[in-house]
Amino acid sequence: MDSLRGPFPGLCWDGGRCCSLQAHAGQGSTLCFLEPPLLAGAPAVCRRRGVFLKACTAMATAGKPCEPGGPRHTNRLINEKSPYLLQHAHNPVDWYPWGQEAFDKAKKENKLIFLSVGYSTCHWCHVMEEESFKNKEIGEIMNKNFVCIKVDREERPDVDKVYMTFVQATSGGGGWPMSVWLTPDLKPFAGGTYFPPDDRVYRVGFRTVLLRIAEQWNQNKDALLENSQKIMEALQIHARICGQAQESPPPSQEVMAMCFQQLSKSYDEEYGGFSEFPKFPTPVNLNFLFTYWALHRTTPEGARALQMATHTLKMMAYGGIHDHIGQGFHRYSTDQHWHVPHFEKMLYDQGQLATAYTRAFQVSGDEFFADVVGDILLYVSRDLSDQAGGFYSAEDADSYPSATSGEKREGAFCVWTAEEIRALLPEPVEGAAEGTTLADVFMHHYGVKEDGNVSPAKDPHGELKGKNVLIVRSSPALTAARFGLEPGRLDALLSQGRRRLAAARAQRPRPHLDTKMLASWNGLMISGFAQAGAALAKEEYVCRAARAAHFVRRHLFDAASGRLLRSCYRGQDSAVEQSAVPIQGFLEDYVFVIQALFDLYEASLDQGWLEWALQLQHTQDKLFWDPKGFAYFSSEAGDPSLLLRLKDDQDGAEPSANSVTVMNLLRAASYSGHMEWVEKAGQILAAFSERLLKIPVALPEMARASAAFHHTLKQVVICGDPQGEDTKDLLRCVHSVYCPNKVLLLEDGADSSFLRRRLPFLRALAREAGKATAYVCSGSGCSLPVTAPRELRGLLLGAP
DSSP, X not given: OEEEEOSOTTEEEETTEEEETTOBTTBOOOEESXXXXXXXXXXXXXXXXXXXXXXXXXXXXXXXXOOTXXXXXXXXXXXXXXXXXXXXXXXXXXXXXXSHHHHHHHHHHTOEEEEEEXXXXXXXXXXXXXXXXXXXXHHHHHHHHEEEEEEETTTOHHHHHHHHHHHHHHHSEEEESEEEXXXXXXXEEEEESOOOSSOBTTBOOHHHHHHHHHHHHHHSHHHHHHHHHHHHHHHHHHTOOOOOTTOOOOOHHHHHHHHHHHHHHHOOXXXXXXXXXXXXXXXXXXXXXXXXXXXXXXXXXXXXXXXXXXXXXXXXXXXXXXXXXTOSBOSEESSTTSOSEEOOEEHHXXXXXXXXXXXXXXXXXXXXXXXXXHHHHHHHHHHSXXXXXXXXXXXXXXXXXXXXXXXXXXXXXTOBOHHHHHHHSOSBOTTSSTTOBHHHHHHHHTTOOTTOSOOGGGOTTOTTTTOBOOOOOSOHHHHHHHHTOOHHHHHXXXXXXXXXXXXXXXXXXXXXXXXXXXXXXXXXXXXXXXXXXXXXXXXXXXXXXXXXXXXXXXXXXXXXXXXEBSEEEEOGGGOEEOOSSOOBOXXXXXXXXXXXXXXXXXXXXXXXXXXHHHHHHHHHHHHHBOTTTOSBOSSOSOOTTOOOOOOXXXXXXXXXXXXXXXXXXHHHHHHHOOTHHHHHHXXXXXXXXXXXXXXXXXXXXXXXXXXXXXXOOEEEEEESOTTSHHHHHHHHHHHHSOOSSEEEEEEOOOTTOHHHHHOGGGGGOOOBTTBOEEEEEETTEEOOOBOSHHHHHHHHHHOO
């Protein structure tokens, strides 16, 4: 189960009730969110810990093949495009998609709504489906007492965020599958995550929960309705984020220093990362540390920031969270050592990690990081790419161990027995001690053990017993020395072993592939390819980024309205399809696509991407800006089914949209001269000022953006022929330096260029002695012209 931490520390449990001690504007009243009769009969520990609302996690095995003879049940989800909804189309539950038909039924029949939210590669979503939603008896209880709605959180993040806010507030945590009970007018009054089907020791079963809630609705309807109204009032207060007119942004230096201190305190000195376990990649933390280093290069704190970031990235690359055979990174590690992962692979992780490893290479020049970038982009190009140019969302954690298996297991596609590896790599190694086989070398380097290398503590259901998750346990030098091999010879042997295992793995049943394509995640991946292409001088990466951007413009953009769409899908015959009623783009779609287009411009110097980005920024302002409280809402106004318009206040697996948009606005102003965008960036920082000053570690992306706002972005202008070698030399210099607070512009002398029309000062910048020339400009003017890459590098390293 993917889990979240709750943002509401003022909420507590009291005798089975979820209460706010700060319910109304600091008044000391206690607001009860849930009446205790709903918990009657639950074990004492569940009442005390609120387990009814925050269901305890239990390990289970997911996935059985479809029944022979075809499905016995088909519900309305069969008409949907979402892979997640289609997975539930043959449940005996009378599922509805989120929409007016379901809402009208609930009101007409005066029924409660059961809302289930998840996504197609969610392991615990599979578990709950197998145990409960495929259970005919439980299905009958659901159909009799509730209008049941299924939501793909990746399609509808707006719906997910509203009800996750409730679950987090009432339980202190959250995750998926999310299970929420609503009144017919969509107000939540009870919720949790995963529930086992039947009562267990200290755990309330889903069947029991359904029956008790139905009973309470019949016997205490007025009390439930009253409570649901109080809940919404409290959530609206707790979720409010706003600034005041003329309020100043918080001091950047203070915000950056505190964020660094908070990250440093939670840092794992031995294995990297920022917790003991589970361990998540958290690229937002790594990007903050690179920025902190860039602003404090000569200080001990700067050196520590760089060490924290690069050590974490190295340990992740060595670990089992990194797929050494199939490339790419899994979602997270269940242990402190980055060893045993949760095996699903998400597009947003690949995009952000490609960028983080690219920055590590820029900073260090270590080819190790460049190799990892290539590894990630190979995986995405091969396994997550649509033939039309877009990127798919994810690969599942669960799969069948063999073609004849009747049950899926987590990680089955990726793990190995020692016996399998010995059979695949039997040949003796020339030059090593007599009797040494390729398997011996490979198994030593990747920590393979005869009886498996997964601790039983990380495998309580025995799915990985006797299996090995590959993890680099020895440096190449030590492995080579152990077997008397030259380092170059070892690299060739390990590469041969990986290819052999990859070929064998290709014969296994693959995990489910979520072929939904999201504008936001495609934006993150375009940034990954574009930044890697620029920094590594790989034109093929830039071309792949451009191809994906063309895809977004063709399939995820409505040219007539100028608006982005949220999603599209791989349909029959691999054609790209759209929903009957397309889902309009959310704030995160605009923010990540705009960021991608800026990155793509800097990599390709095609001003068309710049022009589209600025058009989308204007549209974003129109649809999502809060003119009273400042900052951007996550969703647009006008949807009566959304009870809250929220502003994300935490950078998590993905950076929050407002965090990224601060830098987007500063870049947009630098490319256009439209200074109102700088003002908006400051207003966002002011709106989040309290959080940035108290717990900036919750918003590391916004913290680093505050530094860009404080220092102002530098405009690095290259005047020259884009095809000239002298121009290319200067561009390569810019791309080789990690300088977070800058934008790159090419002034090619064309009078009709988009940039010349927007930035008249470019006309005054000339080439020196006919050579390509660089200027570093800010609001106060431009540097003296330089023509040598070495001089330009000095200017860039001297810029904050």
